[in-house]
Amino acid sequence: MKNKIVKRATSKLTAIKLPKWISHINSFSLFKNGNLGSDSSLALSPFKAMVQKEITDHIRNWRFIILFALISLACMGTLFATLSDGMKVLVNDTTENNFFFLNLFTKSDGTLPAYFVFVGFLGPLFGISLGFDAISSEQNRGTLSRVLAQPIPRDSILNAKFLAGIIVISVMFFALSFLVLGAGLLALGIPPTAEEFIRIMVYTVLSIVYVSFWLNLSILFSVRFRQSATSALSGIAVWLFFTIFYPLIANLIIKGYEPSKYASPKAIYFYEKLKFYLVQIMPNELFDEITSAILVPSVRSLGPLTTEQMQGAIPSSLPLGQSILLVWPQFTGLLALTLLCFLFSYLLFMKREIRSRG
DSSP, X not given: XXXXXXXXXXXXXXXXXXXXXXXXXXXXXXXXXXXXXXXXXXXXXXXXXXXXXXXXXXXXXXXXXXXXXXXXXXXXXXXXXXXXXXXXXXXXXXXXXXXXXXXXXXXXXXXXXXXXXXXXXXXXHHHHHHHTTTTHHHXXXXXXXXXXXXXXXXXHHHHHHHHHHHHHHHHHHHHXXXXXXXXXXXXXXXXXXXXXXXXXXXXXXXXXXXXXHHHHHHHHHHHHOSOHHHHHHHHHHHHHIIIIIHHHHXXXXXXXXXXXXXXXXXXXXXXXXXXXXXXXXXXXXXXXXXXXXXXOTTOOOSSOOOHHHHTTOOOOOOOHHHHHHHTHHHHHHHHHHHHHHHHXXXXXXXXXXXXXXX
């Protein structure tokens, strides 16, 4: 009798597909614990681990610590110099006396440049430092081929590096913005208005987009070149070209079209339009125009205006929605450059040979 029962039990066990049954039990238990659950979460967990690993590498890197300390000290030095020596100038400013907290980002006492000047100058260096060795260093060490030997999509590596860089940049800029707001609150004793706070947050987001462009550009060079030094020099060369050399070239072109004293208003308007369009190629100029319109509400136009356009205009501050519409072309251009660099780096990385030589 016992033998018959044992034979029936073993026949039933063999009829059941144990691996499939065990996999169902495991997936059910993981779902119950709330850790992994479905296939999408199972595929997403390696990506989260890669993002966390990249963020940790950035934070522990001395290059990041030095640049973060440099940007923070420069911005805080400008802030405290302005608060200590230029408080009367900020409060008694007749043009922007309703926007004291915005003046903290745009004005200075003269000893140091303003806050937005340091962000526009040092922000590209910070973005380049985060991405110039993103791919090339791992391939030279041989870790890239080991990671891709695992069942991980190739594009997850590039996406994780880009997302980790954006998170680090966002944390830094939001921390600096809230630090400036806190210092202004302690100095004045009055909280910022809702419009001031939103304008500062919009400026912070636009600063992140601007630095992300340089991050994507450096990642593109890191994918294109095998040596990290070549990638870093390429990123710095592009930054120096748009900061120093391109304005010199643009001035030479503009000087050739400079009208005479007796030129017609139409010729003068064409000359001013040419000056405006030539500098729109520069990412730093796009960021400066965005900054001036968002942080200075009295700015009503970024390009040249005719006499008919100026006629009947009442000098006043623009609302936030109108300021955003004013800089929308510059913002879309900067965002398009950022996405274009990411697209090129994505295509190059997906076609790149990642196996180590020898």
